[in-house]
Amino acid sequence: MVTEAVATPPATGHAPGRTGFWSWVTTVDHKRIGILYLITTLFFFVSGGLMALAMRIQLEHSSNNVISADSYDRIFTMHGTTMVFLFTVPVMAAFGNYVVPLMIGARDMAFPRLNAASLWLLLFGGIVMYSGFVWGGGAADAGWTGYPPLSEQSPGHGIDLWIVGLHIVTISSVIGAINFICTIHNMRAPGMRLSRIPLFVWTIDVYAFMIVLALPLLSGALTMLLLDRNYGTSFYAAGHYGPILYQHLFWAFGHPEVYIVALPGFGMISEIVPVFSRKPLFGYRALVYATVAIGFLAFLVWGHHMFAVGMSTPLQVWFMLTSMAIAVPTGIKIFNWVGTMWMGQIRFEPPMLFATGFILTFLIGGLSGIAVATFPVDLYVTDSYFVVAHFHYVMGSIPVFAVLGGLHYWYPKMTGRMLDRALGIRSFWVLFVGFNLTFFPMHAMGLSGMPRRVATYTNTDWNVYNQIATLGAFVLGVGVLMVLINCLRSLRYGRIAPADPWRGNTLEWYTSSPPPPHNFDSLPPIRSERPLDDLRREAAAARA
Ligand code: HEM
Numbered sequence: 226m227v228t229e230a231v232a233t234p235p236a237t238g239h240a241p242g243r244t245g246f247w248s249w250v251t252t253v254d255h256k257r258i259g260i261l262y263l264i265t266t267l268f269f270f271v272s273g274g275l276m277a278l279a280m281r282i283q284l285e286h287s288s289n290n291v292i293s294a295d296s297y298d299r300i301f302t303m304h305g306t307t308m309v310f311l312f313t314v315p316v317m318a319a320f321g322n323y324v325v326p327l328m329i330g331a332r333d334m335a336f337p338r339l340n341a342a343s344l345w346l347l348l349f350g351g352i353v354m355y356s357g358f359v360w361g362g363g364a365a366d367a368g369w370t371g372y373p374p375l376s377e378q379s380p381g382h383g384i385d386l387w388i389v390g391l392h393i394v395t396i397s398s399v400i401g402a403i404n405f406i407c408t409i410h411n412m413r414a415p416g417m418r419l420s421r422i423p424l425f426v427w428t429i430d431v432y433a434f435m436i437v438l439a440l441p442l443l444s445g446a447l448t449m450l451l452l453d454r455n456y457g458t459s460f461y462a463a464g465h466y467g468p469i470l471y472q473h474l475f476w477a478f479g480h481p482e483v484y485i486v487a488l489p490g491f492g493m494i495s496e497i498v499p500v501f502s503r504k505p506l507f508g509y510r511a512l513v514y515a516t517v518a519i520g521f522l523a524f525l526v527w528g529h530h531m532f533a534v535g536m537s538t539p540l541q542v543w544f545m546l547t548s549m550a551i552a553v554p555t556g557i558k559i560f561n562w563v564g565t566m567w568m569g570q571i572r573f574e575p576p577m578l579f580a581t582g583f584i585l586t587f588l589i590g591g592l593s594g595i596a597v598a599t600f601p602v603d604l605y606v607t608d609s610y611f612v613v614a615h616f617h618y619v620m621g622s623i624p625v626f627a628v629l630g631g632l633h634y635w636y637p638k639m640t641g642r643m644l645d646r647a648l649g650i651r652s653f654w655v656l657f658v659g660f661n662l663t664f665f666p667m668h669a670m671g672l673s674g675m676p677r678r679v680a681t682y683t684n685t686d687w688n689v690y691n692q693i694a695t696l697g698a699f700v701l702g703v704g705v706l707m708v709l710i711n712c713l714r715s716l717r718y719g720r721i722a723p724a725d726p727w728r729g730n731t732l733e734w735y736t737s738s739p740p741p742p743h744n745f746d747s748l749p750p751i752r753s754e755r756p757l758d759d760l761r762r763e764a765a766a767a768r769a
Pocket residue numbers: 274277278280281301302304305306308309313367368369370613617620621624625663676677678679698701
């Protein structure tokens with residue numbers, strides 16, 4: 226159902242801007258950079274997904290022998306690294322780039338050239354990491370966490386390329402983050418106070434601060450690893466708590482990373498749910514405070530990844546309690562989304578279906594999170610498939626449901642075409658079934674003792690769970706393919722999108738789809754966090 230907003234000006238015919246291949250390569254327009262970011266990150270998503278399928282084929286039944294143990298190590302390492310660093314974190318920058326300047330009524334990002342640099346550094350860093358597959362003696366194989374002593378002793382240059390690639394990707398993320406911070410804090414339209422910026426902008430702001438604070442820890446840790454491997458230093462020498470030092474540095478970065486990924490996903494949900502429930506967001510302020518609280522608490526909990534290394538009980542208790550404290554602001558978010566839907570006129574358009582699917586799957590991941598944050602439970606399930614189930618329900622539901630939901634929501638704005646609605650709904654159900662088939666049985670595998678990061682297993686009791694998971698992974702793959710086909714086909718055959726196909730609340734729906742190079746001809750007065758809704762009300766009042 227498509228309804229033109231009463232108060233939106235008609236999409237004016239603008240000169241389309243420069244076209245052609247070279248104009249895209251040299252672009253500094255945030256919208257084009259956003260689209261290129263999206264293409265780059267979706268490409269890495271497909272690549273990480275193909276590696277996941279390869280692993281699932283190998284694990285389909287016990288004592289299978291399709292992939293050698295060595296290759297399996299490289300594949301799960303590069304799968305995890307790709308999904309986290311090359312897809313989920315930068316895809317948020319893709320949407321942030323496209324949407325944030327529009328949402329705050331700005332003409333572009335604060336530093337357009339720096340923005341282009343972030344994009345190309347991301348691609349370059351990814352290529353450096355992947356180059357280990359073709360030279361250097363094999364890609365990195367010490368897990369996405371790269372723990373020493375394994376990562377110190379791994380032969381060849383796969384790990385070195387992985388480190389250098391991650392450094393480049395980190396530079397890309399940090400300069401991108403600085404750009405977001407400067408844009409959000411300096412470039413807002415008149416009237417757009419901080420207390421009126423859309424929730425997605427808030428989450429990108431906190432995401433950016435967290436990137437600036439957390440990623441240097443990773444760079445430091447990895448630089449010492451590179452020095453140990455190549456220049457004879459001994460930061461992480463075994464026997465002197467070296468490997469444990471690495472784990473602390475890694476997870477002091479690594480847990481904030483989870484929320485770096487999660488917060489903008491929450492932001493997308495907070496944009497979609499009110500629009501498709503035809504109600505204002507329930508508790509805007511509470512959601513803002515919850516976002517900031519999560520950003521802060523995320524830096525206090527890293528030890529929950531290390532319960533098994535031998536930690537004193539008071540420390541274990543501290544990390545358990547801080548981890549559980551994060552459940553409070555996260556619970557506030559879920560409560561407020563449900564509160565927004567409550568008694569609303571819900572329209573289950575594809576973006577709303579994805580948002581609902583996200584809330585359900587993320588809730589399951591949150592619940593198993595409480596379980597593994599309880600250290601006696603964690604000691605029982607650590608390094609088992611239960612953990613793999615948990616983090617895919619958290620880290621996997623964000624890209625699959627929140628990001629693809631955001632894609633369905635903003636695609637009309639980005640391309641000027643609507644996605645096929647029926648195909649969108651069908652692809653949601655395929656993804657939802659596939660996701661749960663893949664990851665739910667992993668809880669059972671883990672509880673019955675199947676360790677993670679193994680290329681094969683002999684216990685035939687685990688066969689049935691693994692077969693369901695492998696089937697699910699293929700269903701999930703089909704779902705992703707359906708989304709991609711929808712995106713490509715609609716570029717050409719999709720219905721022309723109006724400026725405001727969903728009756729949105731935020732400024733990006735005030736300009737044409739796609740927006741002109743300068744974004745806005747004029748801006749409406751901004752008196753709340755929902756300027757377009759205000760316009761509609763005023764128009765209705767004037768008519769009455
Ligand atoms: C699209 C479907 C996906 C499937 C079928 C899948 C499957 C798998 C499998 C089989 C493993 C290896 C488990 C092991 O041997 O221990 C794994 C590991 C992992 N996955 Fe996924 N995955 C998917 C999506 C994702 C997404 C979207 C993310 C994250 C943002 C992600 C992040 C990770 C990480 C961090 C690891 C750990 C790698 C390591 O142990 O070093 N995965 N996944």
